Amino acid sequence: MSGTFVxxxxxxxxxxxxxxxxxxxxxxxxxxxxxxxxxxxxAKAVAELSxxxxxxxxxxxxxxxxxxxxxxxxxxLEESVTAAGGIVHWAADAxxxxxxxxxxxxxxxxxxxxxxxxxxxxxxxxxxxxxAAGIRAYETDLAELIVQLGKDRPSHILVPAIHRNRGxxxxxxxxxxxxxxxxxxxxxxxxxxxxxxxxxxHLREKFLRAKVGVSGANFxxxxxxxxxxxxxxxxxxxxxxxxxxxxxxxxxEKIVPTWQDLEVFLQTLPRSSTAERMNPYTSTWTGTTDxxxxxxxxxxxxxxxRTDTLADEVGRQALRCIRCxxxxxxxxxxxxxxxxxxxxxxPGPIGAILSPQLRGxxxxxxxxxxxxxxxxxxCYEVCPVxxxxxxxxVHLRERVVEGGPVTREGNKVVLQPAKGHAAERAAMxxxxxxxxxxxALRTGQRLASRTRRFHPRTLPxxxxxxxxxxxxxxxxxxxxxxxxxxxxxxxxxxx
Amino acid sequence: xxxxLFLTCVNDTLYPDTGRAVxxxxxxxxxxxxxPMAQTCCGQAHYNTxxxxxxxxxxxxxxxxxxxxEAIVTPSGSCGAMVRELxxxxxxxxxxxxxxxxxxxxxxxxxxxxxxxxxxxVDVLGVTDVGAYYPHKVTYHPTCHGLRSLGLGxxxxxLLQAVKGLELVELPGADECCGFGGTFAVKNADxxxxxxxxxxxxxxxxxxxxxxxxxxxxxxxxxxxMTRLHTEMRPVHIAEILAATEASAEVSTEEEPxx
Ligand code: SF4
Numbered sequence: 001m002s003g004t005f006v007x008x009x010x011x012x013x014x015x016x017x018x019x020x021x022x023x024x025x026x027x028x029x030x031x032x033x034x035x036x037x038x039x040x041x042x043a044k045a046v047a048e049l050s051x052x053x054x055x056x057x058x059x060x061x062x063x064x065x066x067x068x069x070x071x072x073x074x075x076x077l078e079e080s081v082t083a084a085g086g087i088v089h090w091a092a093d094a095x096x097x098x099x100x101x102x103x104x105x106x107x108x109x110x111x112x113x114x115x116x117x118x119x120x121x122x123x124x125x126x127x128x129x130x131x132a133a134g135i136r137a138y139e140t141d142l143a144e145l146i147v148q149l150g151k152d153r154p155s156h157i158l159v160p161a162i163h164r165n166r167g168x169x170x171x172x173x174x175x176x177x178x179x180x181x182x183x184x185x186x187x188x189x190x191x192x193x194x195x196x197x198x199x200x201x202h203l204r205e206k207f208l209r210a211k212v213g214v215s216g217a218n219f220x221x222x223x224x225x226x227x228x229x230x231x232x233x234x235x236x237x238x239x240x241x242x243x244x245x246x247x248x249x250x251x252x253e254k255i256v257p258t259w260q261d262l263e264v265f266l267q268t269l270p271r272s273s274t275a276e277r278m279n280p281y282t283s284t285w286t287g288t289t290d291x292x293x294x295x296x297x298x299x300x301x302x303x304x305x306r307t308d309t310l311a312d313e314v315g316r317q318a319l320r321c322i323r324c325x326x327x328x329x330x331x332x333x334x335x336x337x338x339x340x341x342x343x344x345x346x347p348g349p350i351g352a353i354l355s356p357q358l359r360g361x362x363x364x365x366x367x368x369x370x371x372x373x374x375x376x377x378x379c380y381e382v383c384p385v386x387x388x389x390x391x392x393x394v395h396l397r398e399r400v401v402e403g404g405p406v407t408r409e410g411n412k413v414v415l416q417p418a419k420g421h422a423a424e425r426a427a428m429x430x431x432x433x434x435x436x437x438x439x440a441l442r443t444g445q446r447l448a449s450r451t452r453r454f455h456p457r458t459l460p461x462x463x464x465x466x467x468x469x470x471x472x473x474x475x476x477x478x479x480x481x482x483x484x485x486x487x488x489x490x491x492x493x494x495x
Numbered sequence: 496x497x498x499x500l501f502l503t504c505v506n507d508t509l510y511p512d513t514g515r516a517v518x519x520x521x522x523x524x525x526x527x528x529x530x531p532m533a534q535t536c537c538g539q540a541h542y543n544t545x546x547x548x549x550x551x552x553x554x555x556x557x558x559x560x561x562x563x564x565e566a567i568v569t570p571s572g573s574c575g576a577m578v579r580e581l582x583x584x585x586x587x588x589x590x591x592x593x594x595x596x597x598x599x600x601x602x603x604x605x606x607x608x609x610x611x612x613x614x615x616x617v618d619v620l621g622v623t624d625v626g627a628y629y630p631h632k633v634t635y636h637p638t639c640h641g642l643r644s645l646g647l648g649x650x651x652x653x654l655l656q657a658v659k660g661l662e663l664v665e666l667p668g669a670d671e672c673c674g675f676g677g678t679f680a681v682k683n684a685d686x687x688x689x690x691x692x693x694x695x696x697x698x699x700x701x702x703x704x705x706x707x708x709x710x711x712x713x714x715x716x717x718x719x720x721m722t723r724l725h726t727e728m729r730p731v732h733i734a735e736i737l738a739a740t741e742a743s744a745e746v747s748t749e750e751e752p753x754x
Contacts, residue, residue, distance in 0.1 A: 374676025397545030470719030
């Protein structure tokens with residue numbers, strides 16, 4: 001197989017992609033408004049719970065425990081889903097998963113499916129794979145619909161059209177809806193109620209017609225075989241109950257051992273993602289039930305780089321993620337660079353640690369993602385499962401510049417340091433040498449001080465990256481250590 | 496009490512005034528300050544850029560230089576966090592790589608003894624009024640590593656509130672990163688600069704003359720942005736505010752040596 005597919009191929013390095021976004025004033029405005037609003041609401045919703053810290057710790061521990069015994073829980077899940085009338089399929093990577101789903105849809109004789117918003121199916125590019133097989137997939141989540149109609153890419157986990165404002169959405173609806181089904185009403189304005197109504201009418205006919213539903217899941221309960229989808233719009237409930245066949249594609253890390261474990265996540269997820277005490281719709285289903293809901297249920301368990309990620313002691317914590325997107329909403333880099341710059345369906349801080357693990361660090365974008373952070377730590381602070389994102393970022397930076405042992409497609413391999421860091425590596429070594437030889441440091445400082453009248457406040461060449469927007473500090477007449485020695489007669493302990 | 500000043504390589508080279516201010520302040524509070532001349536750099540830039548193995552000799556050197564002191568005080572939230580939060584992690588990683596406990600054992604003694612300046616003042620010396628006088632309107636930016644890694648909380652604000660003559664105004668969006676982030680500032684210069692500009696605009700909106708922080712690395716970025724944007728404000732390290740007195744307001748006591 002040709003490496004793990006997460007989103008679309010061949011993206012430029014993060015700084016290149018971010019350059020455009022930073023200078024796009026409409027986008028900056030949209031993102032700033034949206035992230036700041038949800039940020040404040042989340043903080044309020046979380047502050048309401050006096051046991052938030054305990055819930056966060058419990059969520060972390062449940063996930064860590066499950067990941068440690070994932071082999072066992074996966075088999076247990078397979079057993080309980082099968083016992084409840086479902087059929088379990090195992091997919092090692094995106095290609096396998098796409099093949100399985102395409103085959104399953106073909107077997108029904110249908111040529112269209114309705115979809116519940118799902119990160120896993122975006123990760124594997126399912127819609128494109130279905131399209132290639134002549135099957136049309138309709139996104140039914142409002143924001144996903146906007147993205148799909150606009151032939152756009154999602155830029156946020158929870159609000160994929162966060163980069164669009166109301167005016168842009170009205171345009172897209174008016175222009176594109178007729179291509180896909182019921183056209184937008186004449187004279188559509190950009191008021192939220194009218195836009196929602198247009199989407200509702202457009203989607204309704206699809207719900208009622210569709211024979212096959214495709215979903216992901218937020219959780220899978222190992223001991224009962226129950227799958228859980230949490231959502232806000234009710235489109236999920238429609239897709240999960242109306243079609244005759246339901247196919248769910250779910251990452252293997254989405255397991256929780258028991259029904260009771262949901263207690264923790266059903267409190268932390270809505271508050272972290274939409275700042276709601278509880279999300280409007282929580283759908284749970286266990287296999288199939290006669291006379292109620294789909295008559296056939298298929299669960300496709302997706303690996304696609306997850307087992308490799310699990311093999312890494314530091315990086316594996318990324319698999320605790322419950323995709324709440326709180327880390328995106330507080331991230332100052334995401335706010336300015338936008339979701340598309342991350343070159344994956346997983347943007348923001350979680351994307352910066354997940355994509356280079358699921359896909360490896362070979363491509364330009366994946367090697368640059370671990371650096372797409374100032375390490376300010378705001379993401380770690382809000383993460384409801386306490387993923388220390390800065391720690392993983394630094395760990396992955398190390399993987400990029402130093403190489404070292406990793407697991408790829410189940411095999412242990414030793415990575416070489418990435419190309420393009422040679423000058424930096426040399427500089428780091430030189431600095432390390434200077435800093436372990438204080439005498440040399442002192443000589444350098446004195447040289448800088450003595451020549452200070454000739455120092456410019458801006459730099460040419462690569463130094464422009466700093467001085468294009470910031471003046472350099474002026475070098476003082478003498479470094480502190482010389483002053484100290486002069487005034488306190490300190491013995492020069494420099495070796 | 497005899498404490499070692501860990502000034503940090505950036506301050507030593509570029510911001511000696513901050514070092515002089517710490518010495519002046521601590522001496523005034525009855526602390527005997529030493530500056531071990533063999534000190535260099537804690538290794539933070541190496542570590543955070545992905546060169547953990549290059550950072551190890553620097554951490555060992557730090558431990559050699561400072562291991563004997565009762566307390567180590569540093570006027571930098573991020574270098575303080577490097578020692579306190581990341582030295583133990585370096586030890587753990589070495590152990591996980593099968594290199595035994597040596598690194599962890601070497602670094603262990605300096606970890607609990609290292610204090611960021613405002614922590615040392617409030618927690619160890621137990622003072623919030625340090626007898627300073629600074630007749631200016633000031634706004635405070637809590638730098639990320641001080642805020643989130645060390646958990647400095649309201650210590651810096653309490654210290655500033657007790658300064659005579661100082662009018663403290665709240666900074667909107669205070670806990671948002673200024674965009675420095677070490678090598679992030681050059682590797683992702685566009686985003687970094689956008690964050691810096693927003694920080695400066697927020698600071699300007701307070702009408703303060705001075706933007707104060709407890710870390711000169713962030714102030715270097717913010718200050719460089721301020722002059723480029725032709726802002727009237729000045730960046731000032733908190734140590735320099737806390738060291739200022741009525742006497743020093745009249746005549747500058749710091750001699751400027753001839754270059
Ligand atoms: S990393 Fe944490 S904060 Fe970010 S989406 Fe995942 S669970 Fe939410």
